Amino acid sequence: MSANVSFSDYVASNPNLKYLFFGGKGGVGKTVVAAGTAYYLAEKLGRKTLISSTNPVHSLSSAFGKDIWGKGIQKIEGTKNLYAVEIDISDTIERYKNEIREKIYTFLKYADIPLDPEPFVDIATTNPAFEESAMFDDMVSLILKGEFDAYVFDTAPVAHTYRLLGMSKVYDLWLHKMIKSREEALSLRVKLSFRKDKIMEEIKKDPLLASLLATREKTEKGRMFLTDKKRTAFFFVTLPLSLPIAVIERFIGWVQAFDIPTGGVIVNEVLPKEEFDLKNTSPYIVNKIREQDGYLKIIHEKFPGMIRGYVPLFETEVTGLKMIARVAEALAKE
Numbered sequence: 001m002s003a004n005v006s007f008s009d010y011v012a013s014n015p016n017l018k019y020l021f022f023g024g025k026g027g028v029g030k031t032v033v034a035a036g037t038a039y040y041l042a043e044k045l046g047r048k049t050l051i052s053s054t055n056p057v058h059s060l061s062s063a064f065g066k067d068i069w070g071k072g073i074q075k076i077e078g079t080k081n082l083y084a085v086e087i088d089i090s091d092t093i094e095r096y097k098n099e100i101r102e103k104i105y106t107f108l109k110y111a112d113i114p115l116d117p118e119p120f121v122d123i124a125t126t127n128p129a130f131e132e133s134a135m136f137d138d139m140v141s142l143i144l145k146g147e148f149d150a151y152v153f154d155t156a157p158v159a160h161t162y163r164l165l166g167m168s169k170v171y172d173l174w175l176h177k178m179i180k181s182r183e184e185a186l187s188l189r190v191k192l193s194f195r196k197d198k199i200m201e202e203i204k205k206d207p208l209l210a211s212l213l214a215t216r217e218k219t220e221k222g223r224m225f226l227t228d229k230k231r232t233a234f235f236f237v238t239l240p241l242s243l244p245i246a247v248i249e250r251f252i253g254w255v256q257a258f259d260i261p262t263g264g265v266i267v268n269e270v271l272p273k274e275e276f277d278l279k280n281t282s283p284y285i286v287n288k289i290r291e292q293d294g295y296l297k298i299i300h301e302k303f304p305g306m307i308r309g310y311v312p313l314f315e316t317e318v319t320g321l322k323m324i325a326r327v328a329e330a331l332a333k334e
Ligand SMILES: Nc1ncnc2c1ncn2[C@@H]1O[C@H](COP(=O)(O)OP(=O)(O)OP(=O)(O)O)[C@@H](O)[C@H]1O
Pocket: 025, 026, 027, 028, 029, 030, 031, 032, 033, 055, 057, 059, 155, 156, 157, 268, 269, 270, 311, 312, 313, 314, 315, 316, 317, 318, 319
């Protein structure tokens, strides 16, 4: 079985690591571990780090014990290099709707189809991929600005993230088709026209084609950074329990299928054995520890060489910087 490289060693041996993602079953501590990681990168390694969340639940605000929502990028008080942002995708969704409306209007006008465009706008904008695509778009925008040394993405639960990952592929295929059919439609106009020079000029200015090309360029950039072996890593958070383990097992397969580099597994909420006098403690605790040992063994067998660290189950919830610093301490352990 290959040896596990600790989180700190992993980060040290991947000096170009810049984009870190966290996934796992709902409620396993993704936000907490992402925040601990961001703290580690910012305060221990001195990298200017941004932690961002596209989760509609205001989880970063809760983890940092500070209202971050809707305020843009916020410096975290009491740190030197840590910044946080909770991305509100509603503006992006609104912008999408307007763009789509414009495209449909333009298309119907070009094609000389006398129809009310609004029902088409509704159909085009009420699909489940719409939100994911807005999240993806906002994430790429953030990265393209390039203001930080490291970006930690606290992702939403698995199914959501899976769609988010899938979007980049699906969106690209869809755009490819759209661009092709637009080009074909326009070249047909050239063939049928007597004034080819004028039509060519028009093609170059075609707003629909231009906007499709711009969108494709952006998704392509997104796909490129998601699959960047040197700079990107996806981490999987689990508890020493059967269901969260099964979830990341599946999740790891998906991420690998998308060619996204995997950073490893972090086990959260591990009961600290040293806190208990096992000879004199209640059967309840003894049993719980025994159960945990069983699952820790399973984790070792299922994810050989992938385990990066363990975060103890603390005596309180993780809210506020002091607690987040303790998560970072746990991740810093060899
Ligand atoms: N190691 C820990 N010790 C004590 N409490 C913890 C620990 N890890 C997480 N918690 C608590 O468990 C709850 C869930 O954690 P968190 O919000 O990070 O999970 P999540 O995976 O991000 O959830 P969601 O899927 O809803 O985004 C929070 O109340 C958090 O404070």
